[in-house]
Amino acid sequence: MTGKTAPLWPISIARILIGVLWLYALRWKLPPDFEGGSETSLRTWLELAVEHAAFAPYGELIDNVVLPNFTLFAWLVFLAELVTGLSLLTGTLTRAGAALGLLMSLNLGVAMLGVPGEWPWSYAMLAMWHAVFFLAAPGLNWGVDAHLIKRNLPSPTVRLMASNQS
Amino acid sequence: MTSATSGATAGTDGSNVDSADNQQGSVAVALLRITLGVILLVTWWGNIGDDFYSGDGIEGFLSWLFTPEEEGGNGSSLSFVGDLLDATIVPISGVAGFAQMVMEGLAGLALLVGGATRLASLWAMGFFFLLFVSYFGGGEWIWTYVLLFMAALTVFLGWGGRQLGLDQAISRAKGSSPAGLIW
Numbered sequence: 001m002t003g004k005t006a007p008l009w010p011i012s013i014a015r016i017l018i019g020v021l022w023l024y025a026l027r028w029k030l031p032p033d034f035e036g037g038s039e040t041s042l043r044t045w046l047e048l049a050v051e052h053a054a055f056a057p058y059g060e061l062i063d064n065v066v067l068p069n070f071t072l073f074a075w076l077v078f079l080a081e082l083v084t085g086l087s088l089l090t091g092t093l094t095r096a097g098a099a100l101g102l103l104m105s106l107n108l109g110v111a112m113l114g115v116p117g118e119w120p121w122s123y124a125m126l127a128m129w130h131a132v133f134f135l136a137a138p139g140l141n142w143g144v145d146a147h148l149i150k151r152n153l154p155s156p157t158v159r160l161m162a163s164n165q166s
Numbered sequence: 167m168t169s170a171t172s173g174a175t176a177g178t179d180g181s182n183v184d185s186a187d188n189q190q191g192s193v194a195v196a197l198l199r200i201t202l203g204v205i206l207l208v209t210w211w212g213n214i215g216d217d218f219y220s221g222d223g224i225e226g227f228l229s230w231l232f233t234p235e236e237e238g239g240n241g242s243s244l245s246f247v248g249d250l251l252d253a254t255i256v257p258i259s260g261v262a263g264f265a266q267m268v269m270e271g272l273a274g275l276a277l278l279v280g281g282a283t284r285l286a287s288l289w290a291m292g293f294f295f296l297l298f299v300s301y302f303g304g305g306e307w308i309w310t311y312v313l314l315f316m317a318a319l320t321v322f323l324g325w326g327g328r329q330l331g332l333d334q335a336i337s338r339a340k341g342s343s344p345a346g347l348i349w
Contacts, residue, residue, distance in 0.1 A: 004324075004328040004337075005189070006191040007324060010324060014320060017316060018313075021312070119310060121208070124205070126313060129313060131194070132198055135191070164190050
Protein backbone atom coordinates (compact mmCIF):
# COMPACT_ATOMS: atom_id res chain seq x y z
CA MET A 1 0.00 0.00 0.00
CA THR A 2 1.83 3.09 -1.20
CA GLY A 3 -0.94 5.53 -1.87
CA LYS A 4 -2.62 7.31 1.02
CA THR A 5 -5.27 9.90 0.54
CA ALA A 6 -5.81 12.80 2.87
CA PRO A 7 -8.91 12.71 5.05
CA LEU A 8 -10.91 15.89 4.76
CA TRP A 9 -11.83 16.30 8.41
CA PRO A 10 -8.53 17.81 9.65
CA ILE A 11 -8.83 20.38 6.86
CA SER A 12 -12.42 20.99 7.94
CA ILE A 13 -11.29 21.64 11.52
CA ALA A 14 -8.73 24.13 10.19
CA ARG A 15 -11.46 25.73 8.05
CA ILE A 16 -13.61 26.28 11.14
CA LEU A 17 -10.69 27.64 13.19
CA ILE A 18 -9.62 30.03 10.45
CA GLY A 19 -13.24 31.16 10.09
CA VAL A 20 -13.13 32.00 13.78
CA LEU A 21 -9.80 33.78 13.24
CA TRP A 22 -11.35 36.15 10.64
CA LEU A 23 -14.39 36.85 12.80
CA TYR A 24 -12.24 37.38 15.90
CA ALA A 25 -10.10 39.86 13.96
CA LEU A 26 -13.19 42.01 13.35
CA ARG A 27 -13.23 43.17 16.96
CA TRP A 28 -10.65 45.88 16.30
CA LYS A 29 -12.24 47.18 13.12
CA LEU A 30 -15.91 47.50 14.03
CA PRO A 31 -18.07 50.15 12.35
CA PRO A 32 -18.97 52.94 12.51
CA ASP A 33 -15.58 54.31 13.55
CA PHE A 34 -13.51 51.16 12.90
CA GLU A 35 -11.50 51.84 16.03
CA GLY A 36 -10.11 48.99 18.08
CA GLY A 37 -10.63 50.23 21.61
CA SER A 38 -7.46 49.34 23.47
CA GLU A 39 -6.02 47.56 20.43
CA THR A 40 -4.19 48.94 17.42
CA SER A 41 -6.84 50.29 15.06
CA LEU A 42 -7.25 49.59 11.36
CA ARG A 43 -6.15 53.13 10.53
CA THR A 44 -2.97 52.71 12.60
CA TRP A 45 -2.15 49.46 10.79
CA LEU A 46 -2.64 51.20 7.45
CA GLU A 47 -0.35 54.03 8.55
CA LEU A 48 2.26 51.47 9.61
CA ALA A 49 1.97 49.83 6.19
CA VAL A 50 2.74 53.21 4.59
CA GLU A 51 5.57 54.05 6.97
CA HIS A 52 7.26 50.66 6.55
CA ALA A 53 6.18 49.80 3.01
CA ALA A 54 8.25 46.95 1.58
CA PHE A 55 7.13 48.00 -1.90
CA ALA A 56 6.96 51.73 -2.52
CA PRO A 57 4.01 51.62 -4.99
CA TYR A 58 1.96 49.70 -2.44
CA GLY A 59 2.72 52.27 0.26
CA GLU A 60 1.78 55.07 -2.15
CA LEU A 61 -1.49 53.34 -3.01
CA ILE A 62 -2.43 53.10 0.67
CA ASP A 63 -1.32 56.67 1.32
CA ASN A 64 -2.97 58.30 -1.71
CA VAL A 65 -6.05 56.18 -2.29
CA VAL A 66 -6.99 54.14 0.78
CA LEU A 67 -6.33 56.52 3.67
CA PRO A 68 -8.10 59.53 2.06
CA ASN A 69 -11.14 57.27 1.56
CA PHE A 70 -10.71 55.44 4.83
CA THR A 71 -14.40 54.85 5.63
CA LEU A 72 -15.12 53.26 2.26
CA PHE A 73 -12.12 50.92 2.44
CA ALA A 74 -12.74 50.15 6.11
CA TRP A 75 -16.25 48.99 5.21
CA LEU A 76 -14.85 46.88 2.36
CA VAL A 77 -12.29 45.26 4.68
CA PHE A 78 -14.90 44.70 7.37
CA LEU A 79 -17.39 43.11 4.97
CA ALA A 80 -14.76 41.00 3.22
CA GLU A 81 -13.50 39.60 6.52
CA LEU A 82 -17.04 39.03 7.76
CA VAL A 83 -18.03 37.16 4.60
CA THR A 84 -14.83 35.10 4.59
CA GLY A 85 -15.18 34.26 8.28
CA LEU A 86 -18.81 33.19 7.94
CA SER A 87 -18.12 31.22 4.76
CA LEU A 88 -15.28 29.27 6.34
CA LEU A 89 -16.96 28.83 9.71
CA THR A 90 -20.16 27.41 8.25
CA GLY A 91 -18.66 25.77 5.17
CA THR A 92 -20.87 27.79 2.83
CA LEU A 93 -19.57 28.37 -0.72
CA THR A 94 -16.24 27.55 0.85
CA ARG A 95 -14.12 27.81 -2.27
CA ALA A 96 -15.35 31.36 -2.89
CA GLY A 97 -14.65 32.26 0.75
CA ALA A 98 -11.23 30.65 0.43
CA ALA A 99 -10.44 32.64 -2.73
CA LEU A 100 -11.40 35.88 -0.99
CA GLY A 101 -9.41 34.88 2.11
CA LEU A 102 -6.40 34.07 -0.08
CA LEU A 103 -6.47 37.54 -1.63
CA MET A 104 -6.79 39.18 1.78
CA SER A 105 -3.97 37.07 3.23
CA LEU A 106 -1.68 38.04 0.36
CA ASN A 107 -2.63 41.69 0.81
CA LEU A 108 -1.90 41.42 4.54
CA GLY A 109 1.43 39.78 3.80
CA VAL A 110 2.46 42.55 1.42
CA ALA A 111 1.25 45.26 3.82
CA MET A 112 3.01 43.81 6.85
CA LEU A 113 6.20 42.61 5.16
CA GLY A 114 8.25 45.61 6.26
CA VAL A 115 6.51 46.39 9.55
CA PRO A 116 8.87 45.78 12.50
CA GLY A 117 7.91 42.89 14.75
CA GLU A 118 5.72 41.21 12.14
CA TRP A 119 6.63 37.67 11.05
CA PRO A 120 5.85 37.44 7.30
CA TRP A 121 5.60 33.65 7.43
CA SER A 122 2.40 33.99 9.47
CA TYR A 123 0.73 35.48 6.40
CA ALA A 124 2.38 32.95 4.08
CA MET A 125 0.88 30.19 6.22
CA LEU A 126 -2.50 31.94 6.26
CA ALA A 127 -2.41 32.27 2.47
CA MET A 128 -1.40 28.64 2.06
CA TRP A 129 -4.31 27.49 4.23
CA HIS A 130 -6.74 29.34 1.98
CA ALA A 131 -5.15 27.73 -1.07
CA VAL A 132 -5.67 24.38 0.65
CA PHE A 133 -9.33 25.21 1.29
CA PHE A 134 -9.77 26.22 -2.33
CA LEU A 135 -8.28 22.95 -3.56
CA ALA A 136 -9.86 20.60 -1.03
CA ALA A 137 -13.35 22.14 -0.75
CA PRO A 138 -13.69 21.30 2.97
CA GLY A 139 -17.22 22.66 3.15
CA LEU A 140 -18.20 19.22 1.84
CA ASN A 141 -17.44 17.92 5.30
CA TRP A 142 -19.35 19.36 8.27
CA GLY A 143 -20.49 22.27 6.12
CA VAL A 144 -23.49 23.78 4.38
CA ASP A 145 -21.86 22.95 1.04
CA ALA A 146 -22.45 19.25 1.65
CA HIS A 147 -26.18 19.87 1.88
CA LEU A 148 -26.19 22.15 -1.17
CA ILE A 149 -24.49 19.50 -3.28
CA LYS A 150 -26.46 16.60 -1.83
CA ARG A 151 -29.78 18.20 -2.68
CA ASN A 152 -28.64 19.04 -6.19
CA LEU A 153 -29.92 22.57 -5.70
CA PRO A 154 -27.08 24.72 -6.89
CA SER A 155 -26.45 26.20 -10.28
CA PRO A 156 -23.12 25.30 -11.92
CA THR A 157 -21.61 28.52 -10.55
CA VAL A 158 -22.67 27.76 -7.00
CA ARG A 159 -21.47 24.18 -7.42
CA LEU A 160 -18.05 25.50 -8.47
CA MET A 161 -17.87 27.66 -5.34
CA ALA A 162 -18.85 24.79 -3.06
CA SER A 163 -17.20 21.70 -4.52
CA ASN A 164 -14.02 20.70 -6.30
CA GLN A 165 -16.00 18.25 -8.42
CA SER A 166 -17.48 19.30 -11.74
CA MET B 167 -7.06 2.62 1.04
CA THR B 168 -6.04 2.87 -2.58
CA SER B 169 -4.33 5.52 -4.58
CA ALA B 170 -6.25 8.71 -4.92
CA THR B 171 -8.35 8.86 -8.01
CA SER B 172 -10.90 11.58 -7.79
CA GLY B 173 -11.97 14.79 -6.14
CA ALA B 174 -13.93 15.07 -2.92
CA THR B 175 -17.45 13.82 -3.35
CA ALA B 176 -20.59 14.35 -1.39
CA GLY B 177 -21.78 11.18 0.25
CA THR B 178 -25.34 10.09 0.62
CA ASP B 179 -25.64 11.31 4.19
CA GLY B 180 -24.36 14.80 3.48
CA SER B 181 -21.50 14.45 5.96
CA ASN B 182 -19.53 12.55 3.34
CA VAL B 183 -16.10 12.47 1.81
CA ASP B 184 -14.16 12.05 5.03
CA SER B 185 -12.19 9.04 3.92
CA ALA B 186 -13.09 9.06 0.27
CA ASP B 187 -10.40 9.40 -2.34
CA ASN B 188 -9.49 13.02 -2.44
CA GLN B 189 -6.75 13.71 -4.93
CA GLN B 190 -6.95 17.48 -4.68
CA GLY B 191 -7.05 17.28 -0.90
CA SER B 192 -3.90 15.15 -0.93
CA VAL B 193 -2.11 17.62 -3.21
CA ALA B 194 -3.26 20.42 -0.90
CA VAL B 195 -1.79 18.61 2.11
CA ALA B 196 1.48 18.13 0.22
CA LEU B 197 1.60 21.88 -0.47
CA LEU B 198 1.00 22.50 3.21
CA ARG B 199 3.88 20.15 4.07
CA ILE B 200 6.25 21.90 1.67
CA THR B 201 5.28 25.31 3.09
CA LEU B 202 5.94 24.05 6.61
CA GLY B 203 9.30 22.66 5.54
CA VAL B 204 10.31 25.97 3.95
CA ILE B 205 9.20 27.94 7.04
CA LEU B 206 11.14 25.66 9.39
CA LEU B 207 14.29 25.74 7.26
CA VAL B 208 14.30 29.49 6.66
CA THR B 209 13.72 30.16 10.36
CA TRP B 210 16.38 27.59 11.29
CA TRP B 211 18.92 29.23 8.98
CA GLY B 212 18.14 32.66 10.37
CA ASN B 213 18.44 31.37 13.93
CA ILE B 214 21.84 29.87 13.19
CA GLY B 215 22.99 33.25 11.90
CA ASP B 216 21.70 34.88 15.09
CA ASP B 217 23.42 32.30 17.32
CA PHE B 218 19.99 31.49 18.73
CA TYR B 219 20.75 27.83 19.47
CA SER B 220 23.58 28.54 21.90
CA GLY B 221 22.93 28.17 25.62
CA ASP B 222 22.86 31.94 26.03
CA GLY B 223 20.55 32.29 23.03
CA ILE B 224 18.00 29.82 24.42
CA GLU B 225 18.13 31.34 27.92
CA GLY B 226 17.74 34.84 26.53
CA PHE B 227 14.75 33.77 24.47
CA LEU B 228 13.01 32.10 27.41
CA SER B 229 13.65 35.13 29.58
CA TRP B 230 12.25 37.47 26.88
CA LEU B 231 9.12 35.34 26.51
CA PHE B 232 7.98 35.83 30.09
CA THR B 233 9.25 39.38 30.64
CA PRO B 234 6.32 41.86 30.71
CA GLU B 235 5.67 43.78 27.48
CA GLU B 236 6.27 47.14 29.15
CA GLU B 237 9.77 45.93 30.00
CA GLY B 238 10.47 44.93 26.40
CA GLY B 239 9.51 41.27 26.62
CA ASN B 240 6.70 39.27 25.04
CA GLY B 241 4.60 39.21 28.23
CA SER B 242 3.47 35.57 27.95
CA SER B 243 0.86 34.83 30.57
CA LEU B 244 1.10 31.08 31.28
CA SER B 245 3.59 31.36 34.11
CA PHE B 246 3.50 27.62 34.83
CA VAL B 247 4.92 27.06 31.34
CA GLY B 248 7.70 29.52 32.17
CA ASP B 249 8.37 27.68 35.43
CA LEU B 250 8.45 24.35 33.60
CA LEU B 251 10.85 25.63 30.96
CA ASP B 252 13.03 27.23 33.62
CA ALA B 253 13.21 23.94 35.50
CA THR B 254 13.79 21.66 32.52
CA ILE B 255 15.46 23.62 29.70
CA VAL B 256 17.50 26.34 31.38
CA PRO B 257 19.76 23.94 33.38
CA ILE B 258 20.72 22.18 30.13
CA SER B 259 20.30 25.12 27.76
CA GLY B 260 23.45 24.31 25.77
CA VAL B 261 22.38 20.71 25.08
CA ALA B 262 18.76 21.74 24.53
CA GLY B 263 19.82 24.40 22.06
CA PHE B 264 21.96 21.94 20.11
CA ALA B 265 19.16 19.34 20.09
CA GLN B 266 16.70 21.97 18.92
CA MET B 267 19.05 23.02 16.14
CA VAL B 268 19.43 19.42 14.90
CA MET B 269 15.75 18.55 15.20
CA GLU B 270 14.47 21.74 13.62
CA GLY B 271 16.82 21.36 10.65
CA LEU B 272 16.01 17.68 10.17
CA ALA B 273 12.26 18.19 10.52
CA GLY B 274 12.35 21.07 8.05
CA LEU B 275 14.27 19.00 5.53
CA ALA B 276 12.03 15.96 6.03
CA LEU B 277 8.90 18.02 5.50
CA LEU B 278 10.34 19.76 2.46
CA VAL B 279 11.19 16.53 0.66
CA GLY B 280 8.35 14.47 2.11
CA GLY B 281 10.58 11.82 3.71
CA ALA B 282 9.73 10.42 7.16
CA THR B 283 6.88 12.88 7.05
CA ARG B 284 4.78 11.27 9.77
CA LEU B 285 7.65 11.43 12.24
CA ALA B 286 8.63 14.97 11.27
CA SER B 287 5.09 16.28 11.42
CA LEU B 288 4.53 14.61 14.79
CA TRP B 289 7.63 16.36 16.13
CA ALA B 290 6.48 19.62 14.54
CA MET B 291 3.09 19.32 16.26
CA GLY B 292 4.81 19.06 19.63
CA PHE B 293 7.14 21.94 18.81
CA PHE B 294 4.35 24.26 17.65
CA PHE B 295 2.20 23.35 20.64
CA LEU B 296 5.09 24.25 22.94
CA LEU B 297 5.50 27.56 21.09
CA PHE B 298 1.75 28.19 21.39
CA VAL B 299 1.68 27.78 25.16
CA SER B 300 4.97 29.67 25.51
CA TYR B 301 3.78 32.71 23.53
CA PHE B 302 0.20 32.60 24.83
CA GLY B 303 -1.08 35.85 26.33
CA GLY B 304 1.81 37.93 25.04
CA GLY B 305 2.25 40.50 22.32
CA GLU B 306 2.88 37.98 19.53
CA TRP B 307 -0.01 37.13 17.19
CA ILE B 308 -0.92 33.80 18.78
CA TRP B 309 -2.86 32.59 15.73
CA THR B 310 0.48 32.00 14.01
CA TYR B 311 1.01 28.97 16.20
CA VAL B 312 -2.56 27.74 15.70
CA LEU B 313 -1.99 27.87 11.93
CA LEU B 314 1.34 26.07 12.24
CA PHE B 315 0.02 23.41 14.64
CA MET B 316 -3.00 22.73 12.45
CA ALA B 317 -0.75 22.46 9.42
CA ALA B 318 1.49 19.90 11.13
CA LEU B 319 -1.56 17.98 12.37
CA THR B 320 -3.09 17.94 8.89
CA VAL B 321 0.17 16.79 7.32
CA PHE B 322 0.42 14.01 9.91
CA LEU B 323 -3.17 12.83 9.49
CA GLY B 324 -3.15 13.37 5.74
CA TRP B 325 -0.02 11.28 5.08
CA GLY B 326 1.56 14.40 3.64
CA GLY B 327 4.62 12.62 2.19
CA ARG B 328 2.64 10.15 0.09
CA GLN B 329 1.89 12.83 -2.46
CA LEU B 330 4.78 14.67 -4.16
CA GLY B 331 7.13 13.23 -1.55
CA LEU B 332 9.81 10.64 -0.86
CA ASP B 333 7.47 8.66 1.38
CA GLN B 334 5.65 7.49 -1.71
CA ALA B 335 8.80 5.77 -2.94
CA ILE B 336 9.80 4.58 0.54
CA SER B 337 6.43 2.95 1.11
CA ARG B 338 6.65 1.32 -2.31
CA ALA B 339 10.04 -0.16 -1.46
CA LYS B 340 9.54 -0.98 2.20
CA GLY B 341 5.80 -1.35 2.61
CA SER B 342 3.97 -0.05 5.63
CA SER B 343 5.79 2.12 8.12
CA PRO B 344 6.28 0.72 11.65
CA ALA B 345 3.11 1.68 13.52
CA GLY B 346 2.47 4.09 10.65
CA LEU B 347 4.63 6.63 12.41
CA ILE B 348 7.63 7.20 10.18
CA TRP B 349 6.64 7.44 6.51
